[in-house]
Amino acid sequence: MSNINGKWQQDSTYDAIVIGSGISGGIAAKELSEKGLKTLVLERGRMVKHIEDYPTMNMAPWDLPNRGRVSQAEIDKHYQKQNRTGYTVNEGHKHWFVKDDEHPYTEVKRFDWMRGYHVGGRSIVWGRQSYRFSDLDFEANAKEGIGVDWPIRYADIAPWYDYIEEFIGVSGSNEGLPQLPDGKFQPAMEMNCLETDLKAKVESKFKDRKITMGRTAHITQATEAQKKLGRGNCQFRNLCMRGCPFGGYYSSNAGGLKAAELTGNMTLRPNSIVHSIIYDEKTGKAKGVKILDAETKQEMEFYSKIVFVCASAFNSTWILMNSVSSRFPNGMGNESDQLGRNVMDHHFKAGASGKSDDFGDRYYSGRRANGIYIPRFRNVDAKTKRSDFLRGYGYQGGGSRTGWQSLVAELGFGKAMKEEMHEPGQWRMGLTGFGEMLPYEDNRITLNKDVLDMYGMPTLTMDVEIKENELAMRKDMVASAVEMLEAAGLKDVKGNDDVYGPGLGIHEMGTARMGKDPKTSVLNKWNQVHGAPNVFVTDGACMTSAACVNPSLTYMALTARAADFAVKELNKGNI
């Protein structure tokens, strides 16, 4: 018996365990296994193999029986919350999102938690916009007395941004802006006629503003390393959310997990729902994790020298909350009571749109899954200081010609309507702001032991709202968008401030923040859990502030940086 147990212990022991296989977990898997560690990657959902398991990737519109639509009956039954974005529950890609009836959560206030449980996680469906944080972001909390100070500065992460951009492939252009650092970019995508025109007019009329092409994790000039992984240039199909047969955009499946697999050091275990991290009171470190096998319903344990927690911000936080021991009665690393607090997202859906009477004889070809970007221009220096709100926002947007989708609002049918349908409509331009949300201690998630999921595990309760600073910023997000579009000569410019529910940005973060002091933070400057130095949390949970830029690039850079540190510490015998 003891022999069998001994063998089991041996077979279930690895150098490293990575929890989660999404945008952060994929990078952790790659870095740790490339550094020679036998690495176990635990994914709670099903297996998804790159290309092989993208069932809709090559389907034409007519291959989808309902042409993309999902019936109200199905939405009511399975997707009441996942449908709140308006685009996630689609015939072409709904299989990348959870069924809400299987994975409930409780809302004190509305919170839109969009997620998918499968290998690759949300890296298959992410927005792919990739921007660096700057020192304006890393210093803001300390300067303004908000939350706690970031324990790192731009110089600490800059080389890791370089490293990640080169690995994943980011197309974009360098602009030399202090608030939006340059990077290692592949050639930028093209702007269309209306966007080029807007850029020229806005930049000449507003000296503090710049319009650049969106920086996006699409390959436009594949490197040898990317080709070796089987990835190639973006083919401009704009079917990204279905999974890309060309590996044109970065996903964990096409990138990090693939690289990890090639080392021969990674074991990927789907259907493995992590219950908790096992803390060893004697050594003061984690010794492994406890999981529930989703298929066999068996509880199992796996052991390792280090654990990377990359389960997505809220699920990583859930795991820490559920990892109680006499050392950590309120959840691992939670002496500060900050675990679960400071939920942030990016608030958006405020901006403007207008139409243009120009360029009627011009069009475009290809479907560019990207748009233009207007970097933050508020509160970047003394001249741009605002009295009505802190921090700032950037705009994402784009121009295009309307098509048949806009025709049915009109009277008429028959030959005349058909002729009109044949031609593209007029050019339109839209801008939507993505604003920074401050960390507030009372914006929090908590463990809910009264509502259990289908596996009998506790769930989460969300209590999050945007407050005065965000609401004031939204007014300016609308006003500045209107001002720029009007200055560029667009017609019928209309501002919009649509309903935004926290979470809708799908950038939830901050619930296990990094900091300098264990009394006020959960993680240190290397993403180590205070009091459990061989546990690293490197996904969105670690964020001390949100900045106004899309965060995934920063999660990946922090993950690679932490993995490098972890292996060095391991080799020195420090953890």
Added chain:
Amino acid sequence: MNRRDAIKNATLLLGGVLSASAISGVMAGCKAEPKGSGWAPKFFTAEEGSTLEAIVDRIIPKTDTPGAKDAGVHNFIDQLMAEFYQDKDKAAFRDGLKAIEAEAKSAHGKSFAALKPEEQDAVLTKFDAEAYAEGRKPEDPPHFFKTMKELTVLGFCTSEVGATEFLKYDPVPGAYHGCIPYSEVGAAWATS
């Protein structure tokens, strides 16, 4: 290039592997385009089916390019009714077809499908005017004929015939060119 070749080429380019199920799923799409009359509706009765077929044929008629009937739009609407819409929407749509049939009979003494194209257009013009009449509030349920037009346009522009023989469709563009003369394209793109 037919679809099978397109998929094969894409797969070869990648040096990748497509699973048998993925290919059969995509290939199934090639057959899902029944055309012409004599069709067997899943949801509608045979009579309703022929009325529907005649209506979509007038909303987007065949010209020098195929029309909605050629694209099997009536099959698409039948599919949506059978598998997508909820009972109250189905009932409203059915009532609409009945109203058109009743109008055809009272104004012209024949079933809608048996009318001449000009007579059919006269009947539909009445419903179109009603659907877009002033005084309809945004919160009112959509008028049957507006739904009919929406579904016809959607069904046509997303069908293989509509997208490739009427509009422009390129499954794998390969590049984005942001500002080219419209004449190089010559029609609106089917997908954005």
